[in-house]
Amino acid sequence: MDSGMISKIQKSKRYAEERHRIRFDEFKVTLEGDHATHLVSFQGGKWSCDCGFFARRGVCSHTMALERVLGEMLPLEKSRG
Numbered sequence: 704m705d706s707g708m709i710s711k712i713q714k715s716k717r718y719a720e721e722r723h724r725i726r727f728d729e730f731k732v733t734l735e736g737d738h739a740t741h742l743v744s745f746q747g748g749k750w751s752c753d754c755g756f757f758a759r760r761g762v763c764s765h766t767m768a769l770e771r772v773l774g775e776m777l778p779l780e781k782s783r784g
């Protein structure tokens with residue numbers, strides 16, 4: 704392997720550990736719940752989920768689970784802490 708590629712791989716490992724460098728701007732995720740599979744999406748700093756709880760409350764176990772997984776990789780202004 705050439706030295707250029709080796710240095711890129713080393714940099715990628717450092718970037719992967721320094722998660723604050725990464726921001727998810729939008730995505731769609733399928734989450735297998737205990738009773739049903741749900742489609743969760745994040746766009747423009749806003750969550751959505753196809754479950755009934757989210758429709759009533761604007762937050763649900765599915766969006767909260769993804770917040771836990773992604774943590775600091777979500778845009779700071781929408782982080783719930």
Ligand SMILES: [Zn+2]
Binds near residue numbers: 741752756765
């Ligand atoms: Zn949900």
